[in-house]
Amino acid sequence: MKLSFRWYGDNDPVKLQNIKQIPDMKHIVSAIYDVPVGDIWPKERIADLKSSVEKEGLSLSVIESLPVHESIKLGEGSRDQLIENYKESLKNLGEVGIKTVCYNFMPVFDWTRTDLNYVLEDGSETLMYDNDVVKNLDPITTNLHLPGWDESYTKTEMSSLIRKYRTMTDDDLWDNLTYFLNEVLPVAVECDINLTIHPDDPPWSIFGIPRIIKTKESYEKLLNINNVKNNGICFCTGSLGCLEENNLPEMIRTFGDHIHFVHMRNIKRLGNHSFVETGHLSKEGSVDMKEVIKALKDINYKGTIRPDHGRMIWGETGKAGYGLYDRALGATYINGLIEGVDK
Template sequence: MQQTMRWYGPQDGVSLEEIRQAGASGVVTALHEIPVGEVWSEEAIRERLGIVHNAGLEWTVIESLPVHEDIKRRQGNYKLYIENYKKSLKHIAACGLEVVTYNFMPVLDWVRTDTFFVNDDGTRTLRFEREAFMYFDLFLLRRPGAEDDYSQEEKEQAAAYGDSLTSDEQQALFRTVLLGLPGSKESFTPEKVLGLLKQYEGIDDEKLRENLYYFLGEVAPLAEELGLKLAIHPDDPPFSVLGLPRIVCSEKDIARILDAVPVNANGLCYCTGSLGANPDNDLPAILERHGDRIHFLHLRSVAKEKEGVFREAEHLSGDAPMSTIVYKVLLLMNKRGHALPMRPDHGALFTLEQNREHFSGYSLIGRLKGLAEIRGLEQGLVYAFDNVPM
């Protein structure tokens, strides 16, 4: 596997030097400073490429080229934003990059209710708890219509959960759920979120799915022509939040998306954490059945504590059968004849870094540990099964 780490650009608290010293051969990054919907110029892409190359690293995978909300809703200036997306793809291809990761999650990119959950060993990790989220939705955000999405029992559970929190804990929950886009240091405001939610009124799963197919019908053939791979990231978490539609939660969802626009450029970012939070997903089976359309790997594990509660676990523990997954990745790469880019997605926060600036889930030591474990697992499997080449 091509072993990479995510880097958020010059504003990242983790440096390229540290990423190289961790053992990664490259980074996955993006031009986070460019507003969503605007065109990425060749000049800006090449400037970032130069910074990465001067640090002795490679950059072949973009994570992410965001999709504007107008495109997801297929309203407003969606045609303009699709044309801008196409222009960006042309510039990206001209600069020699290979994979473009994106997602189609409305409003919120990913959601957790705790970004500092304390593990038994004292490290801290990301966690989602349904009762906490229900309390946020019903009593902190006070989303119009939220009461209709929950049973009476659930509303009582949410109220009881809120009663157990101090005022500071309530505010911490509020800030955590409203974290901004990855790479951004600005959080969403309640007013902005409620305004965006209102724009999605009348858009259910089927409508959002149709909008995704329309978008892919416009951009995937161009990507194929340019030699680029598009990799859609699964929804995180893989179920509806804030009453919003979700359409990349299961293997059935994935199959529908890949079948809708049957060109190889229309592919998947195989995230074992996001997909693994859905107990119905068989992670090795998804690899086996859709391996030809997997263009990027996010390897991490989650521990599902009970229904509606999961936390991010160590890369080789939790519920993801990582040994089986990596072995099947090796078989897939052997079949395809080339290595796939991989990053050890997220990582625990160690005591040494608790006072250091970082993006949630992206401190250095936890990801270094995950990278070392995945590399060791890969090397061990290659040694044990000499019929599986590097």
């Protein structure tokens, strides 16, 4: 298993010089963040990103993420050109030597939380999702902003998108994912790139909008679209762990050949679809992290693994969930689990 760390580029307060001091940390997960969604990623920009990582003695191992345009998810008329652009970006990534690309098919927004600064008993601050808050809000009628939302949308644009998605069923969204994968997977195979889909976060519908990547059955349906190895999974223990029905070790052993990227983090389920993010240790949350590593060992997983969201500890400030200190502790914990399982 290759230990890695998410880095948000030159503007990230967490520097590559800090990251490489974490024991056994040799791989970076990053992206190009200023290219508009739907535009082609220039090969020169990808090469520059790769070079900046390699100058610090690290390897750019995963692109997270290459975003999918909303018109593709909605199945709108412009999707064919946008998919062609996506193919070109994949080709450019392949030419620069990228082998793993993460994406998601979550409508409108990425991960959603109701509190970025929830205070745990030890005084650290973490991310929290309160379902009672979400179910009593309507982003169309309320001047609402929640973490994880795309900052580029105006209020009018977001309301329009939400109205469109509310007319769709889960099957409609699956149809559009199928259309997308049928187009891009041949390019991924040609370029020897593993596409890895991130599960929905949280893994259930919010605001009346469908979400489809959330359970074992979801992955079975995904692989029924195309069982080629490149149709891959980003296995996120935090997202999938929010649903008690998800047996994470069993899912790993079932879909092992298609898991090419792993996010390791812990959450504590609070009931009623609410949860709080905790430190990485098994005893602090609802996910048995050791059993996850044992399952990855059983499938002989050799891909990239990274500590995911961390708490803010020791007075650190910065991008919520993406500070240095607690993610470094998480990486060290993951190292210990891997060594313990190996020996």
